[in-house]
Amino acid sequence: MERYETVRKAILQNYEWKAGKVAAYLGLTDELGYEKAVDYVRMVRKKMREDGDLIQPEEKPKYADPEDRLKDVLKLFELRKCNVRKKEAKNMLLTMCYWTMQLKGNYAAVSDTMDMNDRLKRPLPFPEIEEICNITQEYGFDALDEEKNAAAIADGFPGAGLNWTSSSLYYKFNISDDELPHLNTIGKPIDKTKPWGIPNPQRKEM
Numbered sequence: 001m002e003r004y005e006t007v008r009k010a011i012l013q014n015y016e017w018k019a020g021k022v023a024a025y026l027g028l029t030d031e032l033g034y035e036k037a038v039d040y041v042r043m044v045r046k047k048m049r050e051d052g053d054l055i056q057p058e059e060k061p062k063y064a065d066p067e068d069r070l071k072d073v074l075k076l077f078e079l080r081k082c083n084v085r086k087k088e089a090k091n092m093l094l095t096m097c098y099w100t101m102q103l104k105g106n107y108a109a110v111s112d113t114m115d116m117n118d119r120l121k122r123p124l125p126f127p128e129i130e131e132i133c134n135i136t137q138e139y140g141f142d143a144l145d146e147e148k149n150a151a152a153i154a155d156g157f158p159g160a161g162l163n164w165t166s167s168s169l170y171y172k173f174n175i176s177d178d179e180l181p182h183l184n185t186i187g188k189p190i191d192k193t194k195p196w197g198i199p200n201p202q203r204k205e206m
Contacts, residue, residue: 003028007044008053012199015054019045045196054197060166060187063158070099072169072183079179083121090124090132091172093117097136098162102143109136136162 010022023029023037032040048054073096077084084092093113101109110133117129124132142148143161152160164172167189180188 003040004044004047007041008048011041011045011048012053015196015198049197052200055200057190057198058187059190060185062165062167063163064166064185066099066102068185070096070103072185073099073173075182076173076175076179077116077119079182081121082116082119085174086122086124088172088174089117089120089122090128093124093129094132094136095162095164095169097133098139101136101140102161106137106140109133 006026007022007028010026011017014022014025017025019038019041020029020034022041023032023034028037028040031037045054073092076092077096093116096116097109097113100112104112113133113136114129117123123129139162143159145160148160152158152163157163166186169175169186170189173186175183175186175188177188180186
């Protein structure tokens with residue numbers, strides 16, 4: 001029982017570690033041999049899932065309402081104090097422009113996007129921000145096209161236009177773990193190759 005609790009606590013503190021790394025960290029490989037030590041850690045992890053110590057994280061829905069998406073990208077600009085690298089800035093301004101256009105129309109979209117670019121510590125050159133606004137308009141025209149909308153819905157999208165998923169935005173915005181709790185529609189993609197689970201926050205006893 002003492003060994004089980006030792007392994008259990010190590011897994012809770014380092015839940016992303018592979019079984020071999022946990023076993024080596026605790027010295028179990030020297031004590032039991034590599035294969036037996038790894039099998040034991042895997043057994044403990046399985047029991048922890050059965051007991052509810054480890055749960056599978058919920059993945060954010062692929063798509064969200066424009067208003068909620070816009071709030072997230074604006075929050076991200078705020079969290080970064082408008083100090084954004086060029087690649088992420090282009091993606092963030094593009095999505096900001098698109099979602100603003102959907103909510104407030106083209107004039108507000110262009111105006112708000114230009115204003116946000118001016119607030120950046122390293123604003124994009126005018127030709128680049130102009131290109132972003134033009135691309136956004138093209139996405140907007142697609143969203144108004146009934147035929148393209150029907151085809152997009154048939155393919156599993158909410159409609160035509162800009163359909164970046166939550167996972168895509170996570171990478172395109174290069175979101176950090178510290179920023180994630182402040183965002184409502186963008187989450188860290190779940191690694192399907194590591195179905196080990198994360199610590200259950202509702203379990204008080206560690």
